[in-house]
Amino acid sequence: xxxxxxxxxxxxxxxxxxxxxxxxxxxxxxxxxxxxxxxxxxxxxxxxxxxxxxxxxxxxxxxxxxxxxxxxxxxxxxxxxxxxxxxxxxxxxxxxxxxxxxxxxxxxxxxxxxxxxxxxxxxxxxxxxxxxxxxxxxxxxxxxxxxxxxxxxxxxxxxxxxxxxxxxxxxxxxxxxxxxxxxxxxxxxxxxxxxxxxxxxxxxxxxxxxxxxxxxxxxxxxxxxxxxxxxxxxxxxxxxxxxxxxxxxxxxxxxxxxxxxxxxxxxxxxxxxxxxxxxxxxxxxxxxxxxxxxxxxxxxxxxxxxxxxxxxxxxxxxxxxxxxxxxxxxxxxxxxxxxxxxxxxxxxxxxxxxxxxxxxxxxxxxxxxxxxxxxxxxxxxxxxxxxxxxxxxxxxxxxxxxxxxxxxxxxxxxxxxxxxxxxxxxxxxxxxxxxxxxxxxxxxxxxxxxxxxxxxxxxxxxxxxxxxxxxxxxxxxxxxxxxxxxxxxxxxxxxxxxxxx
Amino acid sequence: xxxxxxxxxxxxxxxxxxxxxxxxxxxxxxxxxxxxxxxxxxxxxxxxxxxxxxxxxxxxxxxxxxxxxxxxxxxxxxxxxxxxxxxxxxxxxxxxxxxxxxxxxxxxxxxxxxxxxxxxxxxxxxxxxxxxxxxxxxxxxxxxxxxxxxxxxxxxxxxxxxxxxxxxxxxxxxxxxxxxxxxxxxxxxxxxxxxxxxxxxxxxxxxxxxxxxxxxxxxxxxxxxxxxxxxxxxxxxxxxxxxxxxxxxxxxxxxxxxxxxxxxxxxxxxxxxxxxxxxxxxxxxxxxxxxxxxxxxxxxxxxxxxxxxxxxxxxxxxxxxxxxxxxxxxxxxxxxxxxxxxxxxxxxxxxxxxxxxxxxxxxxxxxxxxxxxxxxxxxxxxxxxxxxxxxxxxxxxxxxxxxxxxxxxxxxxxxxxxxxxxxxxxxxxxxxxxxxxxxxxxxxxxxxxxxxxxxxxxxxxxxxxxxxxxxxxxxxxxxxxxxxxx
Numbered sequence: 008x009x010x011x012x013x014x015x016x017x018x019x020x021x022x023x024x025x026x027x028x029x030x031x032x033x034x035x036x037x038x039x040x041x042x043x044x045x046x047x048x049x050x051x052x053x054x055x056x057x058x059x060x061x062x063x064x065x066x067x068x069x070x071x072x073x074x075x076x077x078x079x080x081x082x083x084x085x086x087x088x089x090x091x092x093x094x095x096x097x098x099x100x101x102x103x104x105x106x107x108x109x110x111x112x113x114x115x116x117x118x119x120x121x122x123x124x125x126x127x128x129x130x131x132x133x134x135x136x137x138x139x140x141x142x143x144x145x146x147x148x149x150x151x152x153x154x155x156x157x158x159x160x161x162x163x164x165x166x167x168x169x170x171x172x173x174x175x176x177x178x179x180x181x182x183x184x185x186x187x188x189x190x191x192x193x194x195x196x197x198x199x200x201x202x203x204x205x206x207x208x209x210x211x212x213x214x215x216x217x218x219x220x221x222x223x224x225x226x227x228x229x230x231x232x233x234x235x236x237x238x239x240x241x242x243x244x245x246x247x248x249x250x251x252x253x254x255x256x257x258x259x260x261x262x263x264x265x266x267x268x269x270x271x272x273x274x275x276x277x278x279x280x281x282x283x284x285x286x287x288x289x290x291x292x293x294x295x296x297x298x299x300x301x302x303x304x305x306x307x308x309x310x311x312x313x314x315x316x317x318x319x320x321x322x323x324x325x326x327x328x329x330x331x332x333x334x335x336x337x338x339x340x341x342x343x344x345x346x347x348x349x350x351x352x353x354x355x356x357x358x359x360x361x362x363x364x365x366x367x368x369x370x371x372x373x374x375x376x377x378x379x380x381x382x383x384x385x386x387x388x389x390x391x392x393x394x395x396x397x398x399x400x401x402x403x404x405x406x407x408x409x410x411x412x413x414x415x416x417x418x419x420x421x422x423x424x425x426x427x428x429x430x431x432x433x434x435x436x437x438x439x440x441x442x443x444x445x446x447x448x449x450x451x452x453x454x455x456x457x458x459x460x461x462x463x464x465x466x467x468x469x470x471x472x473x474x475x476x477x478x479x480x481x482x483x484x485x486x487x488x489x490x491x492x493x494x495x496x497x498x499x500x501x502x503x504x505x506x507x508x
Numbered sequence: 509x510x511x512x513x514x515x516x517x518x519x520x521x522x523x524x525x526x527x528x529x530x531x532x533x534x535x536x537x538x539x540x541x542x543x544x545x546x547x548x549x550x551x552x553x554x555x556x557x558x559x560x561x562x563x564x565x566x567x568x569x570x571x572x573x574x575x576x577x578x579x580x581x582x583x584x585x586x587x588x589x590x591x592x593x594x595x596x597x598x599x600x601x602x603x604x605x606x607x608x609x610x611x612x613x614x615x616x617x618x619x620x621x622x623x624x625x626x627x628x629x630x631x632x633x634x635x636x637x638x639x640x641x642x643x644x645x646x647x648x649x650x651x652x653x654x655x656x657x658x659x660x661x662x663x664x665x666x667x668x669x670x671x672x673x674x675x676x677x678x679x680x681x682x683x684x685x686x687x688x689x690x691x692x693x694x695x696x697x698x699x700x701x702x703x704x705x706x707x708x709x710x711x712x713x714x715x716x717x718x719x720x721x722x723x724x725x726x727x728x729x730x731x732x733x734x735x736x737x738x739x740x741x742x743x744x745x746x747x748x749x750x751x752x753x754x755x756x757x758x759x760x761x762x763x764x765x766x767x768x769x770x771x772x773x774x775x776x777x778x779x780x781x782x783x784x785x786x787x788x789x790x791x792x793x794x795x796x797x798x799x800x801x802x803x804x805x806x807x808x809x810x811x812x813x814x815x816x817x818x819x820x821x822x823x824x825x826x827x828x829x830x831x832x833x834x835x836x837x838x839x840x841x842x843x844x845x846x847x848x849x850x851x852x853x854x855x856x857x858x859x860x861x862x863x864x865x866x867x868x869x870x871x872x873x874x875x876x877x878x879x880x881x882x883x884x885x886x887x888x889x890x891x892x893x894x895x896x897x898x899x900x901x902x903x904x905x906x907x908x909x910x911x912x913x914x915x916x917x918x919x920x921x922x923x924x925x926x927x928x929x930x931x932x933x934x935x936x937x938x939x940x941x942x943x944x945x946x947x948x949x950x951x952x953x954x955x956x957x958x959x960x961x962x963x964x965x966x967x968x969x970x971x972x973x974x975x976x977x978x979x980x981x982x983x984x985x986x987x988x989x990x991x992x993x994x
Contacts, residue, residue, distance in 0.1 A: 082614070
């Protein structure tokens with residue numbers, strides 16, 4: 008909800024901030040007498056220079072099978088050597104999620120799949136790097152984090168022929184470039200109660216990941232993937248019913264739709280005396296529904312055991328201290344700082360954080376600019392990015408605006424040019440001939456207008472508020488016409504009101 | 509019928525000295541050995557692949573470098589045999605399994621590179637029990653290797669080809685791998701010195717894994733000095749192996765002449781008493797004689813106890829197959845090696861593995877899969893790991909009182925083909941060697957006379973973690989006492 012006078016939403020309104028403001032959730036919401044129980048497993052690809060266990064480049068989009076070596080191809084005799092940067096990144100995220108960051112053991116998760124070169128995935132099992140943390144949503148809801156562990160990614164299969172799945176394919180093509188790319192799997196507790204909370208959780212987690220700089224976290228490129236474990240229960244109970252794991256969710260808005268759809272599917276089953284089966288389901292974006300995948304009842308036994316080719320990860324006290332000391336400001340802290348500095352609500356603060364403009368805003372405010380004007384311009388007039396603008400030049404422009412040297416219309420025009428080409432506010436304003444109007448000049452104009460429009464003036468000074476407002480518009484319009492838009496609307500309003508006496 | 513002709517053309521030491529001085533050329537040394545291989549390999553079957561062309565090319569290159577005055581290393585011109593589970597760039601590497609037939613690795617194991625950098629010349633890839641699973645080399649997909657001392661008996665295993673190659677004089681040195689005794693037992697059977705280094709002392713990079721927490725590469729040689737020299741070449745930190753010990757190779761040659769005066773030698777009572785079945789009287793007699801020889805040389809000998817040692821085989825046959833079941837999963841027909849057609853990927857995987865693996869490999873994959881499966885993992889794999897931890901404590905406590913321990917290497921001399929058709933009987937062959945693998949300690953087998961059948965008998969010297977210097981020191985004394993020093 009926007010406030011027309013400032014363009015900034017009122018503080019404390021809509022609780023949820025989303026990065027992709029995709030279509031709203033069309034699925035009917037869950038009936039009031041039912042409650043969603045949802046936990047999320049989020050995979051984040053770390054943007055390290057090299058892979059988790061070898062020196063191959065960790066790069067998206069290379070020619071298939073060019074970033075490979077004996078280790079990430081799992082050739083006989085090859086051995087892994089862990090990427091220390093990936094371990095540090097994992098611990099940094101753990102600290103940011105308030106986890107216990109602890110000595111850890113890599114483990115083998117055994118199952119056969121052609122795009123997994125060793126036919127086991129090196130992961131963490133009973134001794135993960137990070138355990139028992141939490142993430143607070145912008146509205147203050149706390150979602151507990153069970154663990155955030157390190158593992159390697161698989162290659163990428165393309166199944167040709169049949170229905171596109173491996174079981175019916177004529178043949179499959181495999182690209183091992185992604186095999187061995189470091190991943191963090193962040194597992195939440197089943198604390199999520201609404202689709203909006205799920206979206207807020209992923210959005211906030213993404214913000215933290217970006218702030219830490221450990222991943223580009225792009226859902227569309229697969230560098231951030233979200234699986235949702237979904238069940239429902241009658242509201243008021245604390246039972247945990249059979250859950251389904253929904254995969255193949257490609258955006259945050261899809262996540263909301265998938266959760267609503269799947270929860271309603273469960274409720275419909277219960278209402279007809281049936282029940283869901285525990286299984287993996289795939290979200291079909293086009294059809295807007297989930298489809299049955301592999302049944303969890305014949306789930307594989309992964310036969311976890313400690314990876315004998317790697318030694319335990321034992322972070323030193325110094326390492327952990329260094330991580331804490333270099334911890335960047337996280338989205339929640341930046342939001343709160345922005346809310347105070349720019350006098351804006353949590354949603355707008357969240358929007359600026361999500362757009363990556365928060366630090367820019369705070370720097371401009373730090374350089375003396377009025378906080379709420381900074382927020383208005385960034386949100387409404389710089390939606391496509393700040394371009395060539397610097398915080399200092401931006402602050403100079405805002406100071407000219409609030410000082411009355413430029414009208415808001417002129418400010419917008421100058422701002423657009425500054426963002427496009429750079430340059431100082433003063434030079435651009437001067438080049439455009441935007442000189443501040445002398446108030447004496449304006450006073451003279453107002454004298455003339457009062458004389459020529461006595462009727463209108465008395466209506467402006469009258470008790471009918473609506474009519475007075477209308478007349479304010481009339482006089483302002485006349486002055487703007489006379490000055491060809493050069494006058495500052497705010498100054499004009501002040502002068503008019505002062506005359507009203 | 510015997511083909512035993514160890515160090516047929518000199519020890520590694522003597523060959524390297526002659527080649528370095530220009531007295532012999534690497535080319536002539538290689539030709540002599542290749543001719544010896546030509547003459548006897550048909551009956552011994554030590555090799556899966558003889559690298560004649562590669563060896564001649566390497567020798568010629570070495571001779572050019574030597575002529576130019578270059579120091580080509582401590583193993584200049586020494587022919588070596590490599591167990592065929594070590595990757596050799598561009599040269600077939602099969603693990604004696606049909607599933608890897610025709611695979612040419614695109615890279616070489618660290619030990620292979622280090623040997624080459626020291627001037628050694630690889631002459632062939634040696635036969636083994638498939639994926640190093642066995643104690644006789646009868647489990648090879650390419651036929652058994654015969655013991656050069658008696659072609660009717662096995663050379664031991666799993667590094668049987670590596671042992672037979674040295675015993676037959678095909679090369680004065682070879683490398684084997686030892687997961688539960690696969691270097692020491694064949695060394696004993698073939699009358700050689702065989703070394704299982706401390707876990708992590710020698711890089712495993714490029715060694716095709718069997719039991720990753722147990723596997724260790726080590727040398728076979730005709731004498732202790734050659735074994736020590738080759739150890740120094742292959743050992744030392746390798747950043748490509750995370751389990752590699754972070755220090756350079758120990759100078760194990762330094763104390764070969766130091767004697768054993770004042771050293772404390774322990775005899776593990778569980779390993780010479782009645783608790784282990786099948787210890788042959790002649791082997792026990794030679795072990796006792798070895799202890800006596802050490803006393804005569806000034807050491808003290810006393811009994812000690814490692815109670816868990818009798819559970820070594822049970823623990824080993826949980827851990828090693830468990831790790832193997834995971835290590836061998838990658839042989840699925842997708843990327844390399846044998847592929848058998850199937851209607852879909854899973855069927856292709858199954859068909860390839862069914863056709864590609866031999867019975868013993870399948871047995872261990874099943875055993876290991878079971879030991880790790882949900883509901884059984886703690887009782888089997890977990891319990892076995894507890895035994896390892898307990899055993900390590902017991903060894904640590906014993907090493908507070910002793911410098912080294914002395915045991916038989918194997919319960920008997922080399923046995924006849926087919927004599928251990930029952931897998932359990934075969935597994936029991938490793939009873940004395942397995943504990944060192946479970947705790948990661950070094951051990952060496954040294955020839956110490958012959959059995960009633962005239963076949964070689966080895967005794968084993970165990971030492972604590974990174975205790976190779978004293979281990980080689982004691983081994984050298986036993987060699988002198990046996991009159992076997994070359």
